[in-house]
Amino acid sequence: MADSLRTVVEQLERHPKMLVVGGTYAEVCAFLQGWDRGGGTVLIPGFREWLVRRGAPRPELAWPLIVLCDLYPQGRLPLLSELTGEENRRAIGILAELLRTYLDDDGSGHRRDCGRHPNGGGADA
Template sequence: MNYRELFQSVRRRPILHGLDATYKAGVAFILGCDAGTSGILLSGFREWLIVRLNDGNNLSWPGLVLQIISVEFVGQNEEQSDVEAQRFDRLFRLLDEFLEQRDERDGMARIYSHYIEWLNDQSWFCPEMLK
């Protein structure tokens, strides 16, 4: 299955996939797809988000996406429905960006390499933690 195409379709027309275009519905849909691949689909997504945010090693990927969105949309006063629609759209755009990079030659290796570099730059990180 081509998940990038599926997620692009969901982002464009959530109602056709039984979704109400809320952040929670998008996360649930993505988690279901990931479960269907035994967790392989989202391998590296959390690490990619941490490096992108430069923070959040203690968060799950849905929390990291919300942090990225909150940084991007600081100071915007929108209607709640607009906020949900923006969160939904941004969630799927971030996921598409990740999948594009992951599918490049050596993409997964680069994602984890950048994450390890990021970890090594953290004052709290002890390399023995990886053993």
């Protein structure tokens, strides 16, 4: 699963319009969240919690907004629908970098197994 996510992240970063119509950050986030909900597997288990552990300034937010905290000063988060083309590009780049780091580090120094559910079961659990 980790290799699949790496491939998807690379495609979303380089050519987002190949996977989502408008190529916006909001669409990329919806695509990733939809994969989790519709595919029956957990693509990015614990990603939000990982972001919080690394020091998210707004831990109460959903992960798409926590990622934007790397781009905007605290208290200045824009609506996702109001991001400019350049802001969308930068946000997708930051998300891709965070996902690559997340895949490499589960907080314990061990490689993350993204094919397993948080309850310890496999994709069919």
